[in-house]
Amino acid sequence: MSHVVVIELQVKDLQALGEAAKQMGGELVIGQTTYKWYGRWMDDYHGQDAAYRKMNPEKFGKCDHAVKHPNCQYEIGLVRQEDGSFTVLADEWGAGGLSQVFGKGMQKLKQRYGACVAAKSMRRQGFSVKEVADEETGYLRLVCSRT
Amino acid sequence: MSERIIIRIDPSGNPTIKVEGHPGPGCKDITKAVEKALGTVVSDKTTNEYSLPAQAEASRHVNC
Numbered sequence: 001m002s003h004v005v006v007i008e009l010q011v012k013d014l015q016a017l018g019e020a021a022k023q024m025g026g027e028l029v030i031g032q033t034t035y036k037w038y039g040r041w042m043d044d045y046h047g048q049d050a051a052y053r054k055m056n057p058e059k060f061g062k063c064d065h066a067v068k069h070p071n072c073q074y075e076i077g078l079v080r081q082e083d084g085s086f087t088v089l090a091d092e093w094g095a096g097g098l099s100q101v102f103g104k105g106m107q108k109l110k111q112r113y114g115a116c117v118a119a120k121s122m123r124r125q126g127f128s129v130k131e132v133a134d135e136e137t138g139y140l141r142l143v144c145s146r147t
Numbered sequence: 148m149s150e151r152i153i154i155r156i157d158p159s160g161n162p163t164i165k166v167e168g169h170p171g172p173g174c175k176d177i178t179k180a181v182e183k184a185l186g187t188v189v190s191d192k193t194t195n196e197y198s199l200p201a202q203a204e205a206s207r208h209v210n211c
Contacts, residue, residue: 122154125180127152
């Protein structure tokens with residue numbers, strides 16, 4: 001081993017996000033500018049990860065692209081940022097179904113997206129990629145090798 | 148010599164990349180593209196192998 005890099009994930013690659021959504025039974029809809037949510041900001045959650053801390057509630061429900069899933073009443077919104085990355089927005093109210101499918105904070109989707117992006121990039125460099133899921137820890141491990 | 152890169156993605160989606168079998172500063176070139184694709188680097192630590200000359204490392208692998 002010669003170096004170790006820790007990365008904070010950003011959603012930048014829509015093709016990879018579409019692949020991740022598809023692998024989880026969902027679909028990325030390019031150009032869908034609204035996403036389904038409760039429809040009205042209730043101002044009833046004030047945790048550090050509350051959406052209003054990052055975005056004006058007047059913009060809730062608006063997006064550049066969206067992810068939908070047949071088992072979810074609500075949808076995920078993707079909002080393009082100035083640096084080209086996308087913020088992932090979702091109303092996690094239970095009946096909307098998103099947390100059950102994509103995990104709290106849409107973390108399962110983000111993890112799957114990370115695996116798709118990493119595998120795509122490494123294959124492009126001539127590496128073969130093998131994915132191993134550790135069900136005990138919840139980690140995904142990609143073993144990339146090239147001779 | 149075989150190059151191996153291990154990418155671990157934690158349950159919240161944040162990745163860690165480890166390079167194996169590629170001594171010297173050249174190892175950073177291999178991961179540049181995947182780092183950029185995944186997001187923002189928050190930590191980058193070199194290991195002992197990083198400072199080894201490529202040839203010395205190659206023979207060490209052959210002798211193993």
